[in-house]
Amino acid sequence: MDAYGLTTDVFATVHGRFFLVHTAPAEPASLDDSGDEWSSAMAYNTTYGPNPAQMTPEVEAAYNAVRDFQVSEVRKRKGNPFPDRVSVGRARNCDVVLRYSYVSKLHAHFITTAAGGVADPSAEFSLVDQKSHNGSQVNGKTLEPGKPVAVVSGDELVLGSLRLRLMDASRFTAFIKRESQRPKSRY
Numbered sequence: 087m088d089a090y091g092l093t094t095d096v097f098a099t100v101h102g103r104f105f106l107v108h109t110a111p112a113e114p115a116s117l118d119d120s121g122d123e124w125s126s127a128m129a130y131n132t133t134y135g136p137n138p139a140q141m142t143p144e145v146e147a148a149y150n151a152v153r154d155f156q157v158s159e160v161r162k163r164k165g166n167p168f169p170d171r172v173s174v175g176r177a178r179n180c181d182v183v184l185r186y187s188y189v190s191k192l193h194a195h196f197i198t199t200a201a202g203g204v205a206d207p208s209a210e211f212s213l214v215d216q217k218s219h220n221g222s223q224v225n226g227k228t229l230e231p232g233k234p235v236a237v238v239s240g241d242e243l244v245l246g247s248l249r250l251r252l253m254d255a256s257r258f259t260a261f262i263k264r265e266s267q268r269p270k271s272r273y
Contacts, residue, residue, distance in 0.1 A: 098255035102159035104196075104211070104239070105258045106182065106250045155265075158182050160211075160252070172196040174245065175216075181213055188246030190218035197234060214235045220246035 092100065160172055163181040173180040177191040184193070194216055200209035200219060212234035215222040222229045223244040229235055237243070239254035 094256045094259055095248050097259055101255070102161040103209075103255055104160035104245070105253045105255075106116075106158045106160060107155050107253055107258070107261070108248065108250045118229070158184075170198055170200075175218075177230050184245065184248060186246065186248055189248055190216070190220065190246070192231075193218040194222050195246050209238050213243065218246070222246075 108210050115172065134150065160182060162176075164182055166179070172182060173192060173195055174182045174189075175187060175191050175193040176182065176183070176187075176189045180192065194249055195214045196211050196230045197214055198209040199213055199257065213224055213229065214234045215229040215231045217231040223242075224237055225242055227235070237252055239257045240253060241248045243252055
């Protein structure tokens with residue numbers, strides 16, 4: 087993880103402006119067509135990192151901090167249409183793929199009205215439930231299908247029964263740094 091080596095602006099440029107974060111499940115539920123419970127077009131489905139022998143203590147701490155969490159960038163996947171929205175769902179062609187049975191194939195969209203689309207650094211986002219079977223919530227309030235609700239960094243999102251925290255790059259890097267300082271219990 088680059089949280090220690092990059093400024094927040096550079097981190098956001100490289101990795102995206104927003105992230106969905108949740109605690110990794112102890113045992114993944116099975117799906118017929120996938121081995122991974124969580125995947126993303128941005129390669130967050132598997133833990134990747136630098137060679138442990140070459141890590142500085144700060145980078146190693148940050149890397150180990152996020153192992154207990156699953157993280158996905160809220161970012162447009164190359165080749166997907168509609169630059170004003172990021173699709174979220176169980177289907178492999180969504181921009182953010184959440185491989186859980188209680189998340190609909192196309193569960194929701196993050197949308198913006200900014201001229202530069204979702205890549206615009208000044209864009210404000212809304213979440214729109216796409217008539218999902220198990221519904222969506224923002225900060226405990228159930229979304230009406232098709233009606234956008236503004237979201238900001240720190241909001242709790244629930245898709246089906248999957249509880250997520252939306253974090254901007256600044257909050258996410260602070261989260262990584264804070265988690266890297268927290269003592270990890272050994273089982």
